[in-house]
Amino acid sequence: MADHNNTHNSHGGERHEHGSVKSYVIGYIISIILTIIPLVVVMNDMMGRTATIAVIMVTATLQFLVQLVFFMHIRDGEQPRWNAITLVFGILILLTIVIGSIWIMGNNQIGMRM
Amino acid sequence: MLDNIKEFASEFFVTGDPLIYGADASIVLATLGIVFVLTYFKKWGWLWRNWITTVDHKKIGIMYILAAILMLFRGGVDAVMMRTQLAFPDLNFLEPEHYNQIFTTHGVVMIFFMAMPLMFGLFNIVVPLQIGARDVAFPYLNSLSFWLFFAGAMLFNLSFVIGGSPDAGWLAYPPLSGSQFNPGVGMNFYIWGIQISGIGSLASGINFIVTILKMRAPGMTMMKMPMFTWSVFAASTTIIFAFPILTITLLLLFMDRFFGAHFFTLDGGGNPMMYINLIWMWGHPEVYIVVLPAFGVFSETVATFARKRLFGYASMVFAMVIISIISFFTWAHHFFTMGSGANVNAFFAVTTMIIAIPTGVKIFNWLFTMYKGRITFPTPMMWTIAFIPAFVVGGMTGVMLSVAPADFQFHNSYFLIAHFHQVLIGGVVFGYFAGLYYWWPKMFGFKLNEYLGKWAFWFWNIGFYVCFMPQYLVGLDGMTRRISVFSDPNWTGLNVVSTIGAYLMGIAFLFQVAQIGYSIFRHEKDTTGDIWDARTLEFSIPSPAPEYNFAVIPQVHSRDEWWEEKERRRRGEKPWQLGPIEPIHMPKNSAIPAIMAACWFVLGFGLVFHWLWMAIPGLIGVFICLYARSFSAHKAEYYIPVEEIERTEATLRGGAV
């Protein structure tokens, strides 16, 4: 996977990378596998609660990365990759919003119960 | 039939208050006056071609600034009315319901429809000129942003005379803003006025980030960008991460009110505290969004008027980037009293204290820039100097507020009111005034009268302290915000003093209006294009800038490129080697943004009154506009031929290119 893009980048003259049928097919297959894993785990009650949540989140994150690399070509293009930098900050803010809300609102509910 | 119409009209129009009848009459008269003047002088075509359909960033910037000054007037009148009521609470100048509406619209207008457009106005005028670009990255989108802001602002202001103003505070906390306790249309105006203009703000944020990343003159690396451009970059980054949160929060409140959903209701499992949590996730970054560009302005004016390079450039950049990131981690300090427990409060108290550090770094950098400089004091510099003590005091009281246990005492008292007015007026308004005075000749090609400007300055500053210092005291004494009457006689004196200060600021605004009027009348031309002997690229071209900005884009070698260029010329060294003039590629005007914004207005108005027969055509209109643009965008460009550029340059520069 990694060599695939590196070979293209090493040309330097080529501006956009477009991937190949092969890279799309690989991405598609990995995505399908990563979708099936949590489905099987959840539908058959194979693991405990925490472990299931972990499997779901890890496979989802991996699949997101697969989409970014194989379909959206996040690693291609010129330096500096402003799109990737923006995305990293976006994910930082995303985590802040979600985790911050859970933390603050969860603590409110503890307070209300008391 | 007639009775039906009467009944409808009495609900549709706001009735029963002489102040509002007065406003009705003046709005009608002003509209008729404008229509008459435009028709009489046959200016409709001029208005359409040169302004409404324009995609020129300089003209869009001017429109933003005009709208902002108008909104400053409206918000200011609100403020003066509130202060009048509080100086003489027994006179019942404002009924309590009316008072609620006024403090709500004052806050909304000042933040969304004054500070934001004034900020975007400065972005528009300055950024492309400062980085040596012909326009922003997406000129069409830029025009759309302006018209969405304008449609939103008009929709919001309409609530004053049609349907009734919102009255649940500037951030409209539910359940008070929910349909159960606020069944009227005022809150709907609030939601859609802000929502529509917010979409425009988001688009502007994207636009300026791409402009700064991709449109800089050759040789201008990120670390050679002028500091104002850096501040725009930091503010725009904050916008793109903060404004989607606002969009969703307002959407959810709308779902509650329109569809009877249960996000923030007291029944059905909803949780009003979630709204407070979400709105401040946007709201706290928002205050940094408006203040960062002010920091940028000060960095420009300090360097220009101290005749020195900006001290600590890299630390300034670093401080701004850090501020824009940390601003996303402090939001809970707005609701320490909500009861989220000690851990949450401690975390957010610490982040709030941390964010004061980079701000302090910036203050010291400005002071060091002035140290041993040959400082002159024209009005932009006066506002800069006035900013420093105002912001230091405002910042210190902010640190006091950040101490979570103490905040239980300060929360929602006049101490808080004094604090945020001190940073918003002392920081944002002073900064934008400094910027407005600094770049005014660049925008319009004539100077502003300094004498009247100084009067305005002193009235503003004295009024500012007279107004807000007593509020700290009365706040510590226990006076809470949003009350229109009080019974404690100890508060009367301080409130009267505060009101005097508000009137002084009102007089200061009149001086500024007089200053602008007089300067238009005198029309003292800025012939050099560089009246401040400034340092950055925007002063290397004539005032006002021609539509293509730079006939030839200069090659940038250093941070203060124009200053270095002037130094080279003074030393008799080889000046800029500008290439030959080539045909310039420009975007064509487009009517679609204004039409699309009008469709948004129709959509918003329909949703305010729950009139789907009106909202749905509005929505369809929006999509038709999107399609029309998609199909015509590739034809929306043209070239300015070389001869025309040469002719324009010859007229503007008196022959010497």
Place this chain on the structure above:
Amino acid sequence: MAQSPAHGTDHHDHHHAAGHHDPQDIKLLGFWIFLVTDVILFATLFATFIVLRGGTDGFETGAELFNMTGVIAETFLLLTSSFTSGLAVLAMHQNKVKPMITWLVVTGLLGAGFLALELIEFVELVHEGATLQTSAYWSSFFTLVGTHGVHVTIGIGWMISIIIQILRRGLNSDTKGKVTVFSLYWHFLDAVWIFLLSIVYLMEVM
């Protein structure tokens, strides 16, 4: 970074502006940033759903009402459409107009299939008594999933307009840019759906 040496063969003008701002590059970056703002938009909706999922008001939740067969079918339809939109972009880079349009149409049909299943799911839920007004849980469910559905709907409308433009004007740097940007949008919607599936559905029925 903007001064890239290569001007593609189909770049219509070399001497615009300062001569080195590639308009397609600029649009692509602008669109990326827009997508990141959309990430924040969905993040806020996810946060709301997670915080309010306890607000059931005594009514049943998804654990009892979700029909997972339909949801799994939706997942694979959208995932496949993401793949086919990628194939359309590949065909575009080889200047094969007909295969490209075919793949785009396939993408649109798969997307429409996804929407149809989602609509059926919503109708079934409403029949069970779960509506926007039922509880905070269902308000946030319908808003979150519905916002994604609206995005897919807009995407299909947008794609139709792009196909029409390509049929009229053929492939050039402008229409190619549109297809590239559209495919990014479509992949993004699939990425959002992964998290919808994980957080809204799987974590609910487990």
